[in-house]
Amino acid sequence: MEPFSFASSDQLDIPINIRIINLDGDEIPLPFSTLLERPDLRHIGSNQSHHSDLYVTVQVWAGSKPLTVPVQTAYKAFRTERRWNEWLKLPINYKTLPINSQLAITIWDLSPTGGPQAQGHAVPFGGTTLPLFDKDNQLLRGRQKCQVHRHKKADGNDDSTTPALRMAKGRAARNAEIIVPDKDADELDRMERLFKKHEQGEIPRVDWLDQMVFRGFEKRGIQSARSSLERIQRQRALEVKASRNEAGDQEGKQKADLKPGPSLFTLNIELPRFDFPVVFADHEYPPPPISSFQHLSSSQSNIILKPPPEVQFGPGINGVSGKDEERLIRVYDPEVGARDNPAESKHRRLVRNQHRHGILDKDLKPNAKTRDELNNIMSYSPTHVLTSDEKDTIWKFRYHLTRDKRALTKFVKSVDWADVAESRQAIQVLGRWTDIDVDDALELLGPTFGNSEVRAYAVQRLGKADDDELLLYLLQLVQALKYEHISTAANHEAIQKSSLARFLISRAVNSFMLGNCFYWYLMVECEDSSPDHGGRDNQTLYRKVAFDFMTALESHGPDGKDTRKQLLRQAEWIAILSKISTEIKESNESIARRTERVKAFLSDPKNELTNIDPPLPLPVDPSISITSVCPEDTIVFKSSLHPIKMSFRTTTGKKYPIIFKTGDDLRQDQLVIQIITLMDQLLQKENLDLKLSPYKILATSPSAGLSQFVPSVSFQSIASKYRTNPALSYLRQNNPDANGPLGLRKECLDTFVKSCAGYCVITYILGVGDRHLDNLLLAPDGHFFHADFGFILGRDPKPFAPAMKLSKEMVDAMGGPNSDHYRQFKQYCFLAYSALRKSSNLILNLFSLMVDANIPDIKLEPDKAVLKVKERFVLELSEEEAMGHLERIVDDNLNALAPLVIDKLHELVQAFRA
Structure with missing residues (x-):
């Protein structure tokens, strides 16, 4: 099957709109003699002029009951045709509509004498009832041609007497008030359906040909209307003649003249168009509330319960002894949900x-x-x-x-x-x-x-x-x-x-x-x-x-007062950074121009960043107090949100670089960094220091935050600079030692191996996804770490993503898969995994407290978030079996082809964007 894109109506949280375009058609006017004899007809506006003033009301009905109050068009004086061309907004949203919703559209005329179904001086000119969903349960879109039932108010019932769409010919013939359409009308209906497809883009547009077809269709429509009226006049003449033959010439003429003239009116309306079909989907209501039923305590266990009440069946409902036992109505008892099984209780x-x-x-x-x-x-x-x-x-x-x-x-x-x-x-x-x-x-x-x-x-x-x-x-x-x-x-x-x-x-x-x-x-x-x-x-x-x-x-x-003042100063400092960050993100300037604007903003004394007195504790790291900004170190990154890197001078005279970002929720990254920091503490308690370096991060609002900037280079940048064994070449350049292993300082290689093992195990447990060479970072001293935790708990935007990210560049920097350093790396992985499994309860409890924290990858399936972490610990396995499980994951990832393909595709995409 070809893919079919559609939207569901329960997600459409916008009000219903309808455009009343114009009224087409004509009718045979009543004879002047009839108007003289009938004052109730004489003063109706449409009987006095073919372009009398009318107004339209629209109301939503469902289940033969109104759902909204009627909304009406504004007053408009007509000259040549009755055209409103006005959009009306109804006080109900699409998502709340039931499947049997209908629009009851009534056109109102004016008469000082009133009449049947009149509302004050307003009498119905005609009505039409249009279903909002078609037979395929799709929401109607675009232009609609609605048949107007003369002198009737739109009833809106499920079995409506004022349907907007023409009935079948057999049924229409049985209804004296419905005119059977001829072949021209059928052809016009077919063309209308084709025009609707053309409007929605289902038929390709050809301008010169479209204009010819539209002109021809317009002429044919006028001709069809004339022929219909002539046919109706002939039909009326036959009825007059038959009336005269039955009751005499004069009496028959009077009866025929008093009958209103037949009419063929259609109301043209327009409904909103959507890019995709909208299919009806019912709103999923929450389960019925459960009563706070209290179990009987020991002091109440001797209470004699009343016998069950006798059930009296209503009309049309048979009892158990009846033939139609399935017609019994089952009523939900909220106390049943709160009570246990009576036998177990x-x-x-x-x-x-x-x-x-x-x-x-x-x-x-x-x-x-x-x-x-x-x-x-x-x-x-x-x-x-x-x-x-x-x-x-x-x-x-x-x-x-x-x-x-x-x-x-x-x-x-x-x-x-x-x-x-x-x-x-x-x-x-x-x-x-x-x-x-x-x-x-x-x-x-x-x-x-x-x-x-x-x-x-x-x-x-x-x-x-x-x-x-x-x-x-x-x-x-x-x-x-x-x-x-x-x-x-x-x-x-x-x-x-x-x-x-x-x-x-x-x-x-x-x-x-x-x-x-x-x-x-x-x-x-x-x-x-x-x-x-x-x-x-x-x-x-x-x-x-x-x-x-x-x-x-x-x-x-x-x-305490001093602490409060410092917190309020931090809030003001964040507000200043948010101001410039928002301006830079929304501007359409080049990166160089954006950077200059930020530097000028930070250097402006009015923004109180050039001299921070007294020193201000950094919100992201309160152990550090800053005294001034260093505008010359400012960098605006090229990503879509344009985060800003800036440096602040601390009380010790050093620089502390941070990255500030608006337009992104950093709470998920904040959670991952917090868990990594906790795991680092747990490993060190086991005398296992894996040289982890989790950078500090703080969300200051649901759409802004700042993080510590750690000087480092991505594996992607290293790979583009060094062609052979890039990570090892980078480390050799920064930590050369001819007598050391692989030409490196021993401490540097040891730091790299340990940090790789720690982050491999931790990112596996947390299910960190979207791993590529751009978010694998390496510091000059050998510290390896991950960044950008937009996908966790097993989510990954790429297919066939590995359970653990262990790139070829990482293994090559250790000397290859057969080297002693790689074997040491695997040993560190086993030790870290074993130590963290001992603290699995703590980690699972921390995640269980975050199920309602509005973390993107947790709120997708909050009931499964903790279970996804638990699966990575494989607690049902013994210690030896768990180590074998982890070894298989490491080996499978090392020999897999998919990660290499994904990294190469990511490199090509980034090169294309640049």
Whole structure:
């Protein structure tokens, strides 16, 4: 089949528009004698003039009911023809239309005496009802010719008596008011359909031929209208003659004269045209709300339930004993969704009633078999769902498990928090538990744990972490505020009931490093108004927390006030950079001209960048304070968003280069860099320093941010400069040593091998995609690192992309696949993978806290984001099997042809763009 491009109507979030063009046609006028005898006809405008003033109303109907109020055309005085040529906007969007939507279009005449279906002095001249979707469920587009039913108001019903399209001849013949079209009319209809295809570009345009056809069609239309009227006049004469024969000449003449003259009117309208067909797609409504049904607690288990009510079947609905049993109507019961299986609920109550009070459970210990089962349960990852039997086992031995810090999250999952008595006892047991690790505390702050006591317990454990460790998880903890049930009402304090909000504010007030990052994380959330992010509710929540944070700083003495001033100065500094960045991005000047404009802007003393006094802590790296800008180092890059590289002089006299960008959401890059920084810390705790150098990055709004610039060169640039073994040649030029391995300083080669191993494993775990030689960077001292994380979690714009990016240039710089350095590289990969698998729970919990963070590659499938990372850890395999799995990935990538083809194609595309 050929590809067919179309759009769905539920994505069309624009109002319906319709253009009323003109009214074509004519009718046999009523005899003058009839107008004298009928005052109700005499004063109607259309009976007095062929070009009387009319107006049109349009209304949307569906299911024989109106969906909107009618919209009408403005007053217009006609001279030679009735032409409005006016667009009307209806108060309903395409995406909300049902499949049976219709436009009820009524043309109104004026009469001071009123009449049938009159509205005040307005009487219907005629009406027409046009379906918005055709028989193929496609939205009508372009010009439409609608048949006008004289003296009728458009009814809009599903079985309309005023259809816009002509009926079949057999049906039309049975309707006395519908004139059967002749052959000329059929030919004109066929030509109309062809003209519509011509307008939509389905028929190629030939100007000289089109003009001839249009003129011929216009003449034929006029001739057809005349012949139709002549045929109608002959038909009317026959009716008059028959009336005279039946009732006498005079009486028959009077009856015939009183009948309105036959007419052939068509209303020409135009509907919006779209580039592709729009096919009907129903809006997918959320599931019905589930009631907050509470399970019966032990104190309520003896309540006698009422018998089920007797069901009375309505008219037309047969009971079970009837013949048509399938006609029974099934009604959704919201309590069923909240209740467990009744048998399982009863079983759980019976089992847990035996261990309800815990008098005997405190000394209960598992046997060898049960102990193995519990150890197996403790090894489950955070995403694993416990069975009812596993929950019962954990509850039974809960006091024994208080000595195992791994068991706390499994115990919390096994509690029925809807049972008041059980939850109260669970909180008591919680107080006896041994200290848990930070990764378990982060899991308890996720979206699946709503009990405030449990969340407070997790916050208490986080309180034992120092500022440096807390900074590693701060991005996720700010996201966890969404699950704290903080009230967004104006009269509620934000942090009164949120232990996490109180904790973060208290720690941020006492540490400028934490306070700086906390402030900017909040600001980004405050500015994010997208519906995917929760809209105004989330904005209000974060604005409340930000207000309480600023209030806490003000009440913290001189240090707190000074911190607040510095944060506000940072915001002003960001606003200044955003101003020039936006201007440069939107200008149509050359790169050289843009660069000169930026330098002039930075050098202007009015912008307060040439002398920053007192020194300002950099938002992206608060440990660095800047004193002035260095305009001469400014560079504007050639990419579509034109990011700006600029340097600032620090208090130590050194230069700190940064890249500032507007028009791009850097939160995904910020998340990846944060995870890489965390993994680097985890590896160093295992005494494995892989020389990772994650650059610092900070999103300052949903569409702007800045990052640290690390002096380096892309592999693409190196490959274009050095033809043979480019990476090794580049390193030899910067770190020559004739006595060293491969002609390099040993430290440089060691740094390159270790950093390659670290980034290969980390980018594999995170599923980083779109890897090519332009975003693989190499510093002069041998540090290798990745940049540009626009695709993560396995997404990649290129087909057949490898699971791990290990380019030929990287392996050649190590001496080739048979060298000792490459074998050492693989050994580092195994050590790093093994170490990170031990901390998989922490990494998975961090990603679970980011599912609602409006990160592009997470919000595509938020329910699968954590599972995609978990798949890369292959936790179901043993240590030896996991190392074999990683070795196969490294070898397959090294021998694959697709990465080489992709890199070569990317090089050609970039060369073509340049």
